[in-house]
Amino acid sequence: MLKRISVEQLTLGMYLKEFCGSWMEHPFWRSSFVITDPQDIASIRASSIREVWIDCAKGLDLAPGESVVSVAESEAQVDEELASAAEAVQQIQRVPTTVEFDRAAKIIAKSKQAVTLMFEEARMGKAVDADGARRLVAEISDSVSRNAGALISLARLKTADDYTYMHSVAVGALMIALARQLGLDEQQTRSAGIAGLLHDLGKAAMPIDVLNKPGKLTDAEFATIKTHPAEGHRMLLQGSGSDEMALDVVLHHHEKTDGSGYPKGLLDREISLFAKMGAVCDVYDAITSNRPYKAGWDPAESLRKMAEWSKGHFDPVVFQAFVKSIGIYPIGSLVLLSCGRLGVVTEQSEKSLLSPQVKVFFSTRSKTRLLPEIVDLARTGCREKIVSREDPAKWNFADLNEIWSGQPTSNR
Structure with a gap:
């Protein structure tokens, strides 16, 4: 009773x-x-x-x-x-990114703690608590409902040390946003979030020195890392109430549509929609994050790179939906406006993917900092437009992430 x-x-x-x-x-x-x-x-x-x-x-x-x-x-x-x-x-209503940032930061901090414990328990051979994962995903899903960009963009600001755990949180949030863009129902959307959260569970079984190696892996080390999908699938099966979508994504998120992926070398028609979603979300967060061996790429540049790889790697319909879910210029992208000012994207526009809100803060003509100002490129009468994405490494703004997030870098 x-x-x-x-x-x-x-x-x-x-x-x-x-x-x-x-x-x-x-x-x-x-x-x-x-x-x-x-x-x-x-x-x-x-x-x-x-x-x-x-x-x-x-x-x-x-x-x-x-x-x-x-x-x-x-x-x-x-x-x-x-x-x-x-x-x-609880009545979930959409709010501006700046309003959701603080709550999203708290959800991220607790999610990191939860995923860290989940991985530690899996490493010790304990069964995965699927119910615990569902509750975690519910909070992430609610945040994405209020504002998709807030939690997703903040989760990208992980350090190389906490990459494994924060990557799981970020992919869970990206999967939820993508599922909604694809029109999946609420149950499938929550399952997509669980799948994203657990997709790299098998890395709990990988040697720590290989997982965190700062340099290039040897062939033998890479062969070991390639076993993590099967290990994660095995771990999930040991628990109770395993989500079928999670089992699929955990095992197949490294498959590619041309058959060059692993562990099964599946071709396009053999890969489920959900595993294709996992592949896109996994790669995006991986290449935009700081890793032990490289700095993360700018969000907009990352999408450009992924578009180049999309033939043979990603499902084109899934990739296009992914771009729509986070924007052509995702939050945090450094862009140059037609007026010669540099700004960082702070909010997506419901009117056009090409017209986000941008916080301008630097003049390329005078080479000086400006008092930060929000420019809504979708506003009627606005003559400004984005003329190019910019490489943050070229400009070396140490506080770039603080400019758009309002979150001190030392806390991330």
Whole structure:
């Protein structure tokens, strides 16, 4: 039997089934476990969570005579009640990127913590908690609904040291945005997010020195890394409630439409839509991120490179939808305007992919910094337009990411 109780009634030995509240409100990445540490109870009580569900069949029950908030006979009843409560308090509305940045930064920080723990548990041979992944993806999905560019662009600002974990978060968000662009339903969209989050799970089984090697891999090392899709697939199968789309994407996100990918060398028609989505999202985040052996490319330049590779590598329909989902000039792209000013893209336009909002801050004519100013290229009467994408390395603006994100580089 499942009982909804106050957090003040929690005791050691109880099986905590579910928190009554947002995933962001409690200090754990998973929600189903036996409470064995007094500190866990203290952490729960110190959070904003006031009630939880316990499973009396898997842990200790309340003492006789203690009151309960409610009782459920099945997990389905609990899920239904929590879904109803979430729907009642949350109406997702689109907000500007600048408004979503702070919340997105918090989601990213908690997501990184969750994915890090997930990989560590997988490395120790523990089964993957699919339910925990679903809750994480729900928060990411809601952020993408409010503003697709905020979390996606911030997730790109990972360091080489936390690449493996933050890459998973970024690909999860990119998959959600792409799924919506392709018109997939909400269940498929959430599954796409889970698939993106777990796509590199197999890297938990890779030797750390090979995974983080700063130089080029030897043939033997690359052969080892190429086993990570199969390893990740095996790990997912060991857990309960594995998502079918996640299993597919984990195994096949390195396949290419011309058959030159791995691990199976599948041809275009043999690769699922979801694995094709995973391939595009995986590559985009990889090439825009700082790695141990190279600095990340500018977002707009990365799309140009991917367009060159698209024949034989990516499905053209999926790639075109991906570009529409993040913009021809994604947030963070350095661009030159027709007036001779440099700016960085801060917001996509609903009117045209070629007319985003740009924060201008530098004059190429006078070679001087300007007071930052937002220019909406889609605004009626605006005569400015983008004439070229620019290479950030050429201009060497140390604070470029801070200019568009408002987030101190030291915090990323």
